[in-house]
């Protein structure tokens with residue numbers, strides 16, 4: 114498990130190596146902005162990596178295509194949380210992450 118800090122909320126997640134960050138947040142009872150429900154097509158889950166870029170797994174083509182289409186550019190610090198897998202500590206910013214009211 115790897116620690117991922119989500120700002121500005123200050124959420125501390127434990128993320129398994131084969132698990133996308135957004136899925137780990139869902140498991141922990143948090144809502145992450147999305148329209149496509151994690152299908153890597155809406156771009157709304159995009160997050161800014163603040164620390165630990167070296168601990169982010171390489172971007173696959175599906176993520177790259179969505180970032181190009183929705184943001185018009187590729188920047189290694191902008192990643193889709195529904196596809197982002199980590200191998201060590203990461204700190205990122207994603208506004209709109211909040212505790213699910215159903216929890």
Ligand code: FES
Pocket residue numbers: 146147148149150151152153154155156157158159179193194195196
């Ligand atoms: S949730 Fe839609 S692109 Fe990630």
